[in-house]
Amino acid sequence: MKDEKExxxxxxxxxxxxxxxxxxxxxxxxxxxxxxPYEQQDPCLGPLGPLGVIDAQDKTHG
Numbered sequence: 001m002k003d004e005k006e007x008x009x010x011x012x013x014x015x016x017x018x019x020x021x022x023x024x025x026x027x028x029x030x031x032x033x034x035x036x037p038y039e040q041q042d043p044c045l046g047p048l049g050p051l052g053v054i055d056a057q058d059k060t061h062g
Contacts, residue, residue, distance in 0.1 A: 025032070
């Protein structure tokens with residue numbers, strides 16, 4: 001079972017991430033629609049992103 005400290009820490013991290021999201025959105029709201037997320041993907045990660053790399057590594061162990 002999770003202890004009270006772990007729950008409190010998780011809650012604080014979640015609140016900080018949400019606050020950061022709000023601050024970034026307020027700062028860059030007009031710029032975000034101009035960004036194409038697919039244009040900036042790392043070609044080494046492949047179409048599935050990092051999961052494709054992890055999956056390929058798992059297949060070598062079997």
